[in-house]
Amino acid sequence: MVLFAFLLLLGATFVAYALNRRAAISIRANGTQLHSLESFHGLFAALTVLVPVLVGILIWLVLEGTVVDWVMIRSLPEGTFDDLGSGASQLIVAEIKSIAGGRVFGTPEPWKTEAAERLVAYNRIADWVLVALVAVSAAMLLWFARRSVAAQFRARQSAERIVLGLMVFCAVAAIFVTIGIVFALTFETIKFFQVVPVTEFLFGTSWEPQIPIREDQVAAEGAFGAVPVFLGTIVISTVALFIAIPVGLMTAIYLNEFANRRIRSAVKPVLEILAGVPTVVYGFFAVLTVAPAIRSFAASIGVDVAPNTALAAGGVMGIMLIPFISSFADDALSAVPRSLRDGALALGATRGEMMVNVLFPAAIPGIVGGILLAVSRAIGETMIVVMAAGLIAKMTINPLDSVTAVTVQIVTLLIGDTSFDNPKTLSAFALGMMLFLVTLVINIFALRIVRKYREIYD
C-alpha cells in the first residue's frame, strides 16, 4: 500500500512535468515569448507536486505506527493495564501485534484476538487514508502548478529556489545528525544520573552494572563507578599506540624519503588494504591468532597471562592504526615546502639528517594532529575490544591482565535489552556520552591543528 502511494506520487510528478511543459510549449507556439524555458515550467510543476507530498508521506510513516498503536490501546477493555508494570503492558501490546502479524502462539484470550483484528483493520484504514491523501494533495498541487503557467511566470527562478532549498536541507541534515546524537545521549544520560549520582559514575572505582533479577537478592545494588572502565580503555589504547606510532611513523618516513617509486607504489595499496579490513575481522584475528600466540609465548618464558589480555586487543588495534598514522604522517611530510628540504641538503646534510633534523620537526604539527585522530579512533574502536578484551572491569594498568573498555560495556549492556527504564541500559548511554564528548574534543583539536598547519605552508 505504501509502495502504491509512492508510485502514485511518482506518476503525479511525471504528469505534472509533462502537463506544464506542454502548456508552456503551446503558449510559445501562439507566438508569445516565454520568460523561462519550457523544461523549467515542467520542473517547477514536478517539484511543487513531489516535495510537499513526499515530506507528508514520510511524516505520516513515522507517526502512523504510534498513532495506530495508541488507538488500539485505547480500544482495549477498561483496566487492562491497571496493575501491570510498563514491561508487562509492553508485552501485551507486543503479543497483540504478533497475533495481528499472523504469528499465534497457543490460544490467546479472545479480547487479545479482537484487539489484533482491530489493529489489522486500523492499519488497513490508515493505508487507504494515506493513499487517498496522497491522491488528493497531489491533484491539488497539480492544479495549482498548472494554473501558474503563463508567459510572464518566472519558472526558472521558482524551480531553482526549490532546488536550492532542497540542497540547503541536505547540508543541514548533517547538522541534524549531530543534534540527534547529542539529544539522544543527553536525554538518556540525564535519566541515568537521576538514578545514579554523577560523582559516583565519574569517580567510583567499582563497575558491576548487573542489576539483580529479584529485589531481595543479596548485593541488590549495581555499582556504576566507571573509573576502571575508563582505565581499561586507556590501557588498551596505550598498547595500540605503542605499536602504531613507531611503526606508522617509520613507514611514513621511509616511504616519503627513501623508497623508490616501485616500492612506494607497491606498499601504499597494501597499507590501504590494511586500512580497509573491517574491524570485526581484526577482532576475530585477535581471538583466533594473536591471543593464543601471546599466551603460548608468555608461557614459554614463564609469565602468566590472562586469556583475553589487553595486549592482544591493543596489539591488533595497533596494527589497524598503522596505515592511519602512516598516511597522515606521509601527508604532513609531503606538505613541508621543498625549499626546506633542498636547503638542508645543500648545506651538506645527509638525507637521514635532513629528515630527522629538518623535515620531521617541520611536519610535527601535522603528525600530532594525525596521532590525535588515531587516539580518538582507538578510544572509540568497538569490535576488536568487544571480541578480544574482557568483560569484567578491574582497577589495573597491567596490560597482561584482562581489562574491559568503554565500548565493550556499551555493547554488552545493550545487546538484547531494549527497555530504557533500568540503570543498566541507561548507564550505556552515559558511557556513550563520555565517549562522544572525549572523542569530539580530541577531533576538534586535531582537525584544527591539521588545518592550521596546512595553512601555514600553503
Next chain:
Amino acid sequence: MTDITPEQTGSGRSQSTTELVQKSLARRNRKQMVLQGYGIAAIVFALSMLVILVGSLVITGYPAFTQTHVELEVFVDPEEVDPENLARGSYDEMIAVSLGEYFPDIDMTDRVAAREVTQLLSSGAQLLLRERVIANPSLIGETITLKVPASDNYDQLNKGLVMRDTPEQFRRVDNAAIERFDTLDEAGVISTPLNTRLITNADSRFPELAGLKGAIIGSFWALLTCFVISFPIGIGAAIYLEEFAPKNKLSDIIEININNLAAVPSVVFGLLALAVFLGWFGMPRSAPLVGGLTLALMTLPTIIIATRAALKAVPPSIREAALGVGASKQQVVFHHVLPLAMPGILTGTIIGLAQALGETAPLLLIGMNAFITSAPSGPFDSATALPTQIFIWADSPERGFVSRTSAAILVLLTFLITMNAIAIYFRQKFERKW
C-alpha cells in the same frame, strides 16, 4: 683590519673541513642506514601482519568451503509417513534404518545405540528427507539416494582437524565413532563436495547446516537503504557547500560538523539509532531498513567529502564557459560540473558503501545479531548482516563455527575487494585529468 689572503685560509681551512667531513661521513651514513633500516623493518612488520592475518583466515577458513557428506539409500517407508500430513512422519527412523545397514552388529532398535550411530549425521538430515518427500510425494514407498551432511565432529575428523593420534580422552570423537566413520568410508559413501550450503542456507545452530544467505540478503537490503538515503543527500549537501554556500558562520559550522561527524565512533551512531529510531520512532528491531538508515548517517560525511573533492577538481574554465553562454548557476552545476565530477563521486560512494558493509558495532546495538534461521524477504524483516553474522559465529562454542567464521570473513573480504576494484575501475576508466 686583518688582511688574510684567500689562498691561505681557503686551502688551510677547507682542507680541515673536508677532512672532518670525510671522517664523520661514514658515521653519518651509518646513521642514515639505521634510519632506513627502521623504516624497512616497520614496513616489513606491517606487511607481515597483513600476510599473517590473511594467511590465518585462509588456513582456518578453507575447510569450511567443503562439507563431508554421507550418501544413504533411504527407503521411504509408507507406514512411517502420514499421507494426509507429510510433514509428520518418522523421517529420523528411516534415516537411522538406512544408516544401520552399514552396521549389522549394532541393534538399531535400541534407542541409545541407535543415537550413537545417527549422531554421525547432521540433525538436519531428517529435514532434508522430509523436504524431498513433501516436494515429491510419489517417493513414498520408493528407495531414494540421499546425500546428507555429516555432523560437525565427523566433518572435522574427515578434514583432519580432529587428530586421530590425540589420546581418546582429549578427542571430541571416541574410538568407536572413528571406527564407524571408517566403516562408512570404506563402503565409499563418504564424499567431501563443495559446501554450497554456506551460501544457500541461512543461519543454523548446527555448523554443518549454517550458511550466509540470510546475512548476505540482510546486508544487501541495509546497503541499498544506505545508498538510497545517503547518496542524494550527500550529493545535495556537497553541491550546496561547494558551489552555492555563502562564506558565513553557518557554512563554517556545517563544514566543521561534517568533518567531526566523520570521526565520531561508530558505536555512538548505534546508540543514536537505538534511542531515536527504535526508542522514539518505534521502528522494528533487527530490520535491515533501520540498519541501513544508521549506516547512511555514517556514510553521509564520507560521500560529502568525496563529492566536494570531485567538484573541486573540475576546472573553473568549464564553469566560466557555461556561465558565459548564458547558463544559470544551477544549469552550470547540473548540466556541466556534476556530470564531469560523477566518476569521482561514484568512486567515493562505492568506497563509503564498502566501509558501511564492514561496519558491525551500530548493527549490534539495533539487534541485527539475532539468531534467525530464514532469509529476510524484505527490508522490514528481522535479519543479520555479514559482519554481525561473523560476530555471532565467532561467539559460538561449536568447533565447526571457527572455520565457518573464517570462511564468512573471506566471503566478506571478497565483497569488499570487488567493490573497491569497481571503484578503482571507475576512477581509471572515467576520471579525467585536467
